[in-house]
Structures are given as C-alpha cells and as structure tokens.
Amino acid sequence: MLHLKADELIDPELETMFYYHRKLNYWTIVHDHDFYECFLITDGRVHHIVNGVRQLLTEGTLLFIRPHDTHSYERVGEEEAELLNINFRSSMMEQALAYLGEGFSAERLTDAELPPQCTLSREDAAWLIRQYERIQTGAAEGNRQVRSAARGMLIELLDRFFGPPGASSRPDAPAWLNQLLERMKDKSMLAEGVEAFYRLTSYSPEHACRVMKKHYGVSPTDWINDQRLAYAALLLTQGEASILAISLECGYGSLSYFYKTFADRFKQTPAHYRRTHRKTAIPVHGPAWQ
Secondary structure, eight states, X not given: OEEEOHHHHSOTTTOEEEEXXXXXXXXXXXXXXXXXXXXXXXXXXXXXXXXXXXXXXXXXXXXXXXXTOOEEEEEOTTOXXXXXXXXXXXXXXXXXXXXXXXXXXXXXHHSOSSOOEEEOOHHHHHHHHHHHHHHHHGGGGOHHHXXXXXXXXXXXXXXXXXXXXXXXXXXXXXHHHHHHHHHHTSHHHHHHTHHHHHHHOSSOHHHHHHHHHHHXXXXXXXXXXXXXXXXXXXXXXXXXXXXXXXXXXXXXXXXXXXXXXXXXXXXXOHHHHHHHHOOOSSOOSSOOOO
C-alpha cells in the first residue's frame, strides 16, 4: 500500500492542492495519506474501493476522505470518468472545522466508518469547478491570496455540502431525502418549486413522492408551499420589500393566490402580519414599509 505525504505533495504556504483527472486509468494503487481529500466525480462513473467496501460513484458524487481512509479507484468496464480532486493539509482542515464550532458536529465527518458523501446538483458541481478555476488562475497573485481563497472555499464547501442535518430532518428518512430537503430550502430552489425538487433527485417523481409522504406525511408540493410561506413571513418581518416583491421572490406568480395561502396559514393578511411582527432597531419617520 502506498502512503502519500502532504510534505511531498502540498505546498505548506498554499495548504491545498487541486488535481483535475480528465481521464481515469483502469485502476489506481491502494493508498492512504496524512491529509484530507475531497473529490467530485465530474463525468462518468467509477468504482471506489474504500476501507474494504466497494462503491459505485456516479457523476455529481462528492466524497470527504479522511487521513485514516484507505482507498483506490477502478474503471467501470470500458467507461471513462473524470474527477476533481482537492487535497487539504490536516492543519487547514482542522482549523476550518474548529472555526465552524461545536454546532457543526465535525465528528459526523471524521468518525464515520465510511467517508461521508453527497450528490451535487449540476449547479452545485459547477460552483465547485468555478472555485477550482478561480483559485488556480489566481496563482499569479501569490500564495497568500491563493491560500485565503482556498480557505474561504473550504468553509463554504463544508457548510454547503456537509453541514449538519436541519432540526426538521427525520432520522428515519433516507439520507438522500433529508439532504434534498435541506437544499430545497435555498431561496432559488423554493422559487423554482416542485420542478427543482424532482430535478435534484435521481429517483422518479412517483418514487420520490411516495417516500416523501411516508416519512414526512406531506407531498413535495405541500412541503414546498409551507417552506415558501415561512420564508415569506421572515421577509415580511425583516425586510422592507413590498408584498408583491416578496410574493414573487417566494415563487408565487399570483398575488391573490399568495394572499389566500398566507391567510390560510397565518390567519391574517401579509400586511397585518408585518404590522404585528415587524420590529426594528432603526427609528424611522412615517411608514417604513407597505
């Protein structure tokens, strides 16, 4: 078995190193390393053998590899695959996890039997590739700038893709569903609606709907509507946007329908809800919102 060392691969001033494998060979040598690694399958499929377990990874899969993991790759038949590999010195990862604090529950990642993984949407995968390109092209600016950019990327990567499940997650539900619902809380996903829900899952709409009803007791459409209304209520109490603008931001194409669903949920109109719940630390003269 090959043991890879950070001192031989990762510049101590940069603390991170990217490798974009455009064409994976038939197999790789079984290895471990004294640093952390995140890799994203950007195209195709690949067999991943890790800690004695054989996994089939598909496009969009992101894995979090720890120093104690032993792994290798094998091609799937004659298929070609591409992967983006990001290596982090242990000191950099440990500082990032410490910065995220106890609420992040880093042991979920570091102590799990198998490396944590998640499936990225095309948009999320494109974001990570853009970070790679941005940091690589910024190398001319100097190591300090590159290191700062890489640290910022690492913090967002951890929080965005490997953050703790929300308080509303159901422990008995499949991990893919809990992860999907966390992603659906993003305002752009809520605005897109149920189309985003079905687009982000690799399962058929019928299967995803059945699993959703089994574990959450509601359909994807009902869950999304509830999240939209909760977000609208937040905007009404914390922002100064008009009610029309809020309804549009939350994905409602009809203002009258927004009023109806909001009143059904909160037993008052959006305007009345804003008047009774809005608080501000900035004194204003006259009406501050409508």
